[in-house]
Amino acid sequence: MTQTRIPRRVAVALTAAAVAVPLSLGGIATAASATSGPGAASPSPTTSDGTFGTGCSGSAAVMARADVATAAATNPQLAxxxxxxxxxxxxxxxxxxxxxxxxxxxxxxFKNLSASKLASLLANSSQLKKVLGYHVVSGKRxxxxxxxxxxxxxxxxxxxxTSGSGTTFKVNNTANIVCxxxxxxxxxxxxIDSVLTPPSS
Structure with a gap:
């Protein structure tokens, strides 16, 4: 029976491949354990534009060009x-x-408020100022x-x-941050998905 001789460079390549496969599998296992084990890092709460949440509408770039009240007026969700x-x-x-x-x-x-409460709030500018002022933290981003x-x-x-983790946060344990x-x-x-009530109201 004749034996087929394998050229040396082919044999070296086959040996390297045999070593590389288990090493690469080991690397995959290590990466998986790093992301799912007890020491895994918490997920980043940001996307490429810095925002997070399921309720983002893609208007962040437009809002970035204006001061905050004007920016709110450009976002259909905040009319x-x-x-x-x-x-x-x-x-x-x-x-x-x-x-x-x-x-x-x-x-x-706002639609989650009863019709009577919303009408009452909008009709009373001083109470409206109090309620909306409670949604603002001044001097700090x-x-x-x-x-x-x-x-x-x-x-x-x-x-x-505020409380929560990852991409899930609440304000006053009631309102969810949606974006x-x-x-x-x-x-x-x-x-947020709820109107906050000032403690003194």
Whole structure:
């Protein structure tokens, strides 16, 4: 029986491949354990534009070019809030703020109020100013890293709290942040699905 001789360079390549396969499999296993084991890092809460959440509408880039109240008026999800800020006399106040964070109720959040409560709120500019002021933290841009266990004094004077992890956060344990870390020229905005009630109301 004749033997077929394998050229030396082919034999070397086959040997290298035989070694590489288990090494690559080991690398895959290591990577999997790093992302799913007890020491795994928590998921990053940001996308390529810095925002997070299931309720982002793609308007972050537009909002970034304007001061916060004007930016809210460019976002279709915040039409009710923008109108309320004007009625409460807070539109120019927010636009002139040096730094701020706005926990901005979406149109859907306002619709969650009863018709009578919403009508009453919109008809009373001083109460509207109090309620909307409670959604604003002045002098500070709150980062996602501060949300897991946060407590912040609002423009209205009361405190609000934030809690959660990863990409899931709540304000006052009631309102969900549906889109977060939207940057405007002078503020950071977090869209929420409920209207917050000041503690003194």
């Amino acid at each position: 009710t809030l923008a109108a309320g800020l004007k009625k409460a006399g807070l539109f120019d106040t927010l636009n002139s703020a040096k730094d701020a964070t706005v926990f901005a109720p979406t149109n859907a959040a 709150i980062t996602p890293a501060e949300l897991p266990n946060g407590s912040f004094k609002t423009l209205e004077g009361g405190n609000l709290t 977060g870390n939207i940057k405007t020229r002078n503020a950071t905005v977090y869209l």
